[in-house]
Amino acid sequence: MSISNSTATRNLVTPQSGALPRVIVAMLGARRHYAVPRLLQEAGHLERFFTDGYIGNKLWLETMLNIFPATKRPAVIQRLLGRKEDAIPAKKVTSFDWLGLWYARAQRSATKAGSLEDIYDEGARRFAENIRKHGLGNGNVLWGCNDASLELFEYAKRSGMRCILDQISSPKPLEQELTEEEYARWHDWVPSGERCIRKSTLEAREREEWRLADTVIAGSPFLERGLIACGVPAHKIRVVPSGVDLRRFAPTARAAFDGARPLRVLFVGRVSIMKGVPYLLQALNKLGPKLVQARFVGGVHLNREKLSASSNVGNFTGHIPRDSLPEEYRWADVFCFPSITEGSADVTYEALASGLPVVTTPNSGSIVHNGVDGFIVPIRDPDALAEAIGRYALDPDLLAQHQAATLQRRERAGLDRYKADLVSVVRDISTSVDGPCA
Numbered sequence: 001m002s003i004s005n006s007t008a009t010r011n012l013v014t015p016q017s018g019a020l021p022r023v024i025v026a027m028l029g030a031r032r033h034y035a036v037p038r039l040l041q042e043a044g045h046l047e048r049f050f051t052d053g054y055i056g057n058k059l060w061l062e063t064m065l066n067i068f069p070a071t072k073r074p075a076v077i078q079r080l081l082g083r084k085e086d087a088i089p090a091k092k093v094t095s096f097d098w099l100g101l102w103y104a105r106a107q108r109s110a111t112k113a114g115s116l117e118d119i120y121d122e123g124a125r126r127f128a129e130n131i132r133k134h135g136l137g138n139g140n141v142l143w144g145c146n147d148a149s150l151e152l153f154e155y156a157k158r159s160g161m162r163c164i165l166d167q168i169s170s171p172k173p174l175e176q177e178l179t180e181e182e183y184a185r186w187h188d189w190v191p192s193g194e195r196c197i198r199k200s201t202l203e204a205r206e207r208e209e210w211r212l213a214d215t216v217i218a219g220s221p222f223l224e225r226g227l228i229a230c231g232v233p234a235h236k237i238r239v240v241p242s243g244v245d246l247r248r249f250a251p252t253a254r255a256a257f258d259g260a261r262p263l264r265v266l267f268v269g270r271v272s273i274m275k276g277v278p279y280l281l282q283a284l285n286k287l288g289p290k291l292v293q294a295r296f297v298g299g300v301h302l303n304r305e306k307l308s309a310s311s312n313v314g315n316f317t318g319h320i321p322r323d324s325l326p327e328e329y330r331w332a333d334v335f336c337f338p339s340i341t342e343g344s345a346d347v348t349y350e351a352l353a354s355g356l357p358v359v360t361t362p363n364s365g366s367i368v369h370n371g372v373d374g375f376i377v378p379i380r381d382p383d384a385l386a387e388a389i390g391r392y393a394l395d396p397d398l399l400a401q402h403q404a405a406t407l408q409r410r411e412r413a414g415l416d417r418y419k420a421d422l423v424s425v426v427r428d429i430s431t432s433v434d435g436p437c438a
Contacts, residue, residue, distance in 0.1 A: 021430035022047040024139035024161075028103070028127050028148045031168060032242060032346060033322075034085040036143060039419040041088050045426055047139040049093045050131050052123075053100025056084030057093040082322060096130045099123070117201045124148040124205075128155065136161065141430055150205050153212040162429045165213035167223060170341045172203040174226040178341045179274060185380075186273045189306045207231075215429050219344025220365030238425050241367050243418025244349045251355030251407055252330045256400065262293040263393040266332035266356070268325065268347045269339075271316065272301040276338030276361065282382035283389060284313040291393040294336075297328050329354035333399060334392050339364040340379050349413045357402035359388045367412060373405040 023045045025037040029052065037049040055062050062084070065077050103123045110116040128151035136142070142149075142156040143164045153163045169175070183190065210216060210232045217240050218224040224239050257263065265284070269275050277296070284294050294314040300307070307316060320328070329335070335351035336359045344365030351358050352367070358374035360366045368374040375391075377384035392399040411417060 021045050021141050021426045022139045023141045023143055023426055024048050024050065024136055025143045026050045026127070026131060026149065026152055027145060028052055028123060030083055031145055031166075033082075034088065035243065035415060035418065036166065036422065038085045038087045039415060039422055040143075040426070041092070043419060043423045045423065046088070046092060048137060049088055050127075050134070051093070051095050051100075052103055052127065053080065053097050054083050054093060054095035055080050056086065056088065057090035057095060059090075094131075094134055096127065099126050099130060102126075120147055121202060121205065125151060128152045131155075141426060143426075144209075146206055146209060147202050150209050150212070153209060157212060162214045163212055164215045164217060164425065164429060165209050166217045167227065168219070168343045170223060170343060171226050171230045172200040172206050173230050175341055176200060176203075182273045182340055186278050189273055189278055189302050191301065191303055210236075215425060217425065220342075222363050222365050223343050240421045240425060241365075241412075241418070242344045242346055242349055243415045244346060244353055244413060246353050246410065246414040249326060249329065249350045249353035251353075251410075254330065254333075254355075257333050257392075257396050259394070259396050262289060262291055263389065263399075264331060264333045265292050265294040265389060266297070266328060266335050266351070267294065267337060268297045268328065268335075268350075269337065269345070270301060271296050271298050274340050276340055276379065277302065278306075279380055279382045280336060280338050280385060281307070281310045281314060283385035285310055286382065286386045287313070287390055287393065289313050292389060295328065295331065297325070325350065326354065329356060332356055334359060334389065335374075336360070336385070336389065337364055337366075338377070338379070338385055352406050353410050353413045355403055355406050355410075357392065357399065357406060359385065369405075369409070373402050373409060 023040050024047050025040065027034070027037070027050070037046055040046040065080065068077060103119070106119045106123070107116065110119055124147060127148060131152060132155050136156065136159060139161065141162045141164065142152060143166065144152050146165060146167045146169060149165055156163055213236065216227060216232055216237050218227055218237050219240065219242050221239060224237050227237055228234055267277070267280065271277050284292055289312045292313055296314055296316045297320055299319045300316055307314070329351060333356070335348070335356040337345060337348055338361050339345060341363050342365045348358050348360055348364055348366035348368065352373060358366060358368045360368055360374065360376060361379045362376055363379055368376055370376040375388035377388055
């Protein structure tokens, strides 16, 4: 869908006008825990924030729910109380809470990957329709996330707005290819209910979002290469690494590792084949319990009997509240995340900000500097994982050097750097007068 350049120009902020870009952020779910609208608000660019379930604009409800003692709150209440960001003024937030309730229930009741994608598609359509009824007001830039922005972009384009697509996950064709390869390798590791693989029903939606977007945000060079391979023009793509709150994920005084005990290795995320967990378990078993002790934090999506062979080197905690994550980072000496495909994994930023060297793959989208504050190893290579982790286990001085390097360079993992990058993208797109891509 196209509009004339003259219409686009009238609706955009130009350098001569002196006005600031007015950004509308539309976000299903708590993506990066609302970092984008928060940082755009701090920079003076947030016009309105649309989302689904949100409690930060309902003080009365938040007050009522806080009556429950933190240790006795049902999980659903705990999650809802986390759906807020104090830095975003409540008057700028429009939340469609009934949609959020339906969306959460529908996802929990989905039994197959295909039906889950159908729910994502329906949720995105309902979300866009709610926003259309509300109206976009005085915004001139729309920021949306992949798989949930197609109808929004079509609507915004009719108003001459610029559109930014935040590509949070890997492109569907790339993800499909890698998933099929991993399932062929580890089929018997996957619970029977999760073994069905089919072509993503969201691929057509994603491609149309790329076409309509004026700028596509990629969290890493790996994601940028994947987008280009799928046909997204390179000139549309901006690489913007993510960031985390350095106040929340901070280094702590920990006893220096001297080799007298096993090296503590932490993994945080979905415990699944696509996160490279089987390769990590092979590496840990190769090193043995005298050298390493690992903790896997996150929902387990592997057959439990396959994990039993690694019980002497790994402990599986299951899902824990997000507020408990900093304590897990404080427990560890090293963080390991051997993912097969990511957009840009926030857990690697959290680990670096917490003072942990990170062993990861190029596909995780991290900002690790290989050999300085961690190691980057090839995907699907348990020997390389064992070598990298083993170097720390056998050389406490090297571990101390890399831990010190994370402290010296931790600002690049923070929100101030992330905010500067976001503002640069918004201002660049707002001052363009070339007209939107059609």
